[in-house]
Amino acid sequence: MKLSEMKKLGEVIEDQRRDPEFRQEWDGLVIARQVAVVVVRYREHHGLSQRQLAEQVGMNKAAIGRLELGEHQPNFETLAKLTRTTGMTFHIDIANGAAELTGSAA
Template sequence: MMRKTWDEVKRGRADSPARRRGYDRAGRTIRLAMEIHELREKRGLSQRELAERLGTTQSAVARLEAGNVSPSLPTLDKVAEALGVELIVSFVDLDDRIAG
């Protein structure tokens, strides 16, 4: 039996549909985290101040901003309200995303 090189193994993993979905989910979580962080700083709020507005702890806000959690829609709605922004959720056709 012929063994695969490490590069072949990595390529195979990255090319699997399940792996790509995982990367896509992680990417969305990180983008949300970065946007929340940027909005908080733009509003001149500390993590502690945002946490008070959300009724949670500073460490929970830190985890959210670090991308260590995938926030639920109700959580994102609370964050949007606390930051004075509108939350917009939409679906994008994957064919359009790939073509564009």
């Protein structure tokens, strides 16, 4: 198969979302994935390793790795800890049965 014949990631995800079980899991982790993007951007922008970021925010390297995977919902305490020393921001909007997070990597 040629690269040009492959489906784009968004198309693959939309195909998978037809499965109610996948859709529930995928949609339920939207905030986790958005936090992951902010954390990775911050770390890369500042030239930090996971270990260095972990030391900066008072977490362990494994916790930063889990955040960056975007597969586990972070709690409010974790989000607050990330903002305390980094300048990252997170804004959560909950409406109409859905939650959305916007954030910046400072």
